[in-house]
Amino acid sequence: MTRLLCYMPTPGGLTGAPRRLLTLCQVLKHEGIDVCIASEPGSDLLAAAEAQGVETICLKLLEILRLRHGALFGGSLFFKLRAALALIMQNLAFARLIRKSDADVVWLRGSKGIAFAVLGAWLARRPVVWDVDGSWHSRGVIKRIYGLGLQISRVVVHQYESAGEQIFGQKAAEKFNYKSYTLVPGIELNRLESLKKRKRGQDGNQNPEQPFQILEVGSICERKNQRLMIEAIAELKRIGVNRRILFQVAGGVFEEDYAKRLIEDIKKTGLQENVEPLGWRDDIHSLMSKADLLVLPSLDEGVPNAVQEAMYIGLPVMVSNAGGMPEIVEHGKTGWVLSVDDSRLWAQQIADCIRNEEKCRSVGETASMYADKHFSTDVWGKRYAEVVRQAAGQL
Incomplete structure (x- = not known):
């Protein structure tokens, strides 16, 4: 039996990436892969993995490597030398962990994993499966890290077809195309079935006196682009949409400066009664079942869990044209795909959803049928298991 060691160094809470890893481990176990997850001691990821019967192992991250937002690669020459030494020490610790775990294959995610x-x-001397996910674009130090990952990894997994070229650039994507695979992630459809039925039961009973609820899921940061939605909601008022809007933002603060600017935007536009910051929530699916629209105006994305899950539940989705979202959402049929830099266009499309609720519901129903057909974990699990076995030299 192939033994796979999955390493996620800084999982944070159980957001999209850790939840997706847990789902992947379950489907790989079903396909006969022996899986172990390595991460920070005391992390939510390890606790959830143990609760699901997945083997876990702890690897403490050196303190300097916890820095965010590219700070690890900035600073003085002395700081850079400290950071480089810490990276070497962390890699040596991981090499010892691999031998201890007796893994045949190593799974890494994103730029930090590399x-x-x-x-x-x-x-x-273990082969690497690199799940690129929604990684940063290739430039500066990140470009060098990606080059190392592409050279060493035996298999590179993308979530959407154009990911390689978008993230690594055309030249690198073509050079390493022979080891690259596109595997659109699956989601646990059975877990969402009851919410899907609840959503259908609620859709025909909207009260026009109730606010039109817009939900965005994701950490408060520039990449998730919540400020665009504030501009769009302010535009809705300017173009005379009378229905009250309630914009719910579910996610913890990842970038303090961006959160401050977001609050300033809300105050400046007078939208305090229209915006409800929810913070970190573990009842996202319940929020989806009560919402009228999910928005994700991100500047950069892979294939987000939230969008896939909303589509299956039947909640209409409005997303940016970033990353893999245009490859799973068909504009006007299973949702709406809009430019990331035109808040007026977002406002106009939201206004159309409010004025044509039957059309909006129909889009949600079509998306649900698409998700039922394309987002199952069965196909994803089988193909991913083949990739792992290929990396191990067993195919």
């Missing part, structure tokens, strides 16, 4: 662990996997 920076913190790919040399360790190389030193331990």
Whole structure:
């Protein structure tokens, strides 16, 4: 049996990426892959994995490597030397962990997985499956990290067809195309079935006196682009949409400065009664079942869990044209795909949803049928297991 060690160094809460890893581990176990997750001691990810019967192992991250927003690669020459030494030490610790776990294959995610662990996997002489996910675009130090990941990894997994070119650039994507695979992630449809039925029961009973509820899921940060929605809601008032709007933002603060600017925008536009910051929530699916529209105006994305789950539930989705979202949402049929830099266009499309609720519901129903057909974990799990076995040299 192939043994796979999955490493996620800084999982944070149980947001999209950790939840997706947990789902992946379950489907790989079903396909006969022996899975172990390595992460920070005491993390929510390890606790959830243990609750699901997935083997876990702890690997503490050196303090300097916890820095966010590219700060790890900035600063003085002395700081850069400290950071480089910490990366070497972290990789050596990971190499020892690999040998201890007796893994046949190593799974890494994103740029951090490569920076913190790919040399360790190389030193331990274990093949690497690199799940690129929604990684940063290739430039500066990140470009060098990606180059290392592309060279060492035996298999590179993308969530959508154009990911390689978008993230690595055309030249690198073509060079390493022979080891690249596109696997659109699956979601646990059975877990959402009851909410799907609840959503259908509510859709025909909207009260025009109630607010039109718009939900955005994701950390408060520039990448998630919540400020565009404030501009769009302010525009809705200017063009004479009388229905009250309630914009719910579910997600913790990831960038303090961006959160402050967001609050300033809300006050400046007088939308305090229209915006409800919910903070970190573990009842996202319940929020989806009560909402009228899910929005995700992100500047950069892979294939977000929230969009896939909303589509299956039957909640209409309005997304930006970033990353893999245009590959799973068909504009005007299973949702709406809009430019990330035109808040007026977003306002006009939201206004159309409010004025044509039957059409909006129909789009949600069509999306639900599409999700039922394309987002199952069965196909995803089988194909991913084949990729892992190929990396292990068993195919």
